[in-house]
Amino acid sequence: MSWLSGSSSTPSIASTATPSHQQTAPTNTVDSLYDAAGITDDSIDILDIQEDKLSTIEGSQSIIPSxxxxxxxxxxxxxxxxxxxxxxxxxxxxxxxxxxxxxxxxxxxxxxxxxxxxxxxxxxxxxxxxxxxNYNMINSGLDYYRNKHDDYNTLAAGALTGALFKSTKGLKPMVYASGLCTLGAGVWCGFKRVYLNSDESGNKKLE
Missing domain, CATH: 1.10.287 (Helix Hairpins)
Structure with missing residues (x-):
């Protein structure tokens, strides 16, 4: 008969206890999973070319790391x-x-x-x-044989590439193709020299 006196047996919202598992923040975060697996920032290598893995052949530094x-x-x-x-x-x-x-x-x-x-x-x-x-295969073979990458390898690779490309057409087409590819290799050598010897502002780098 408590409803006659105005009292209520329904618990208020403020007095309702909240379960403890709803009050704590979730622990399954990325950092917690990394910590459990023992993974750190130093142990993750994703699409990263380390300096010690680059080619050690003399003069092999080019526009793109290789x-x-x-x-x-x-x-x-x-x-x-x-x-x-x-x-x-x-x-x-x-x-x-x-x-x-x-x-x-x-x-x-x-x-x-x-x-x-x-x-x-x-x-x-x-x-x-x-x-x-063909050019890259010949050029890489010359680099490996001489253990050096320079303009001579590039020009020789261009000449051999042109001659091989037209080797079934006769001597004259071979000479023409070899000369054109050598010329193209020379232009590439000049472009690399200008690009690699200049900084971002266009000033010449010191050797």
């Missing part, structure tokens, strides 16, 4: 192939503009453009990729 010939092969071949594919596609596009017949339909114009892009792009990209692959 560990061995496999890095040079992947970086060099992939970069040259990608750039040549873009250049070939652009060349095919501009070439197709002159082949479009006046008064032709939009579908025919689009078909002409796509045909030229798919014809020139992969053709130039594949040939340039083969040249880059």
């Amino acid at each position: 560990r061995d010939w496999r890095d040079d092969l992947c970086y060099g071949t992939g970069t040259v192939y990608g750039l040549s594919l873009v250049f070939g596609s652009a060349y095919g596009f501009f070439e197709s503009v002159g082949k479009i017949q006046p008064g032709s339909s939009f579908k025919l114009q689009l078909n002409t453009i796509l045909n030229n892009i798919t014809k020139r792009g992969p053709f130039i990209g594949n040939h340039a990729g083969i040249l880059a692959m």
Whole structure:
């Protein structure tokens, strides 16, 4: 009969006890899991090339850090192939503009453009990729044999790459291709010298 006197047996919200497991913060955080596994910041190496793992061949420091010939092969071949594919596609596009017949339909114009892009792009990209692959393999072989990377290796690799590329076409095409690839290797040597001997502000570095 306590309801007649105005009292209530229902506990108030303030007096309701909160379970202890709801008051404590969760312990399954990333830091706690790392601590339990014994993992520290010093023991984690993710896509990090350490200085002691880079190539130790004299003069092997280039624009992109490299560990061995496999890095040079992947970086060099992939970069040259990608750039040549873009250049070939652009060349095919501009070439197709002159082949479009006046008064032709939009579908025919689009078909002409796509045909030229798919014809020139992969053709130039594949040939340039083969040249880059052969060049990097020969250059890396010369580096390993001489235990040194310098301009002589680069120029020799360019000459041998051009000669090998046109070796089935006769002596004269071999000489022409060898000369062009040697010229390209010389330009690459000059670019590396300018890039590696200049700081971020464009000032010459001291040797």
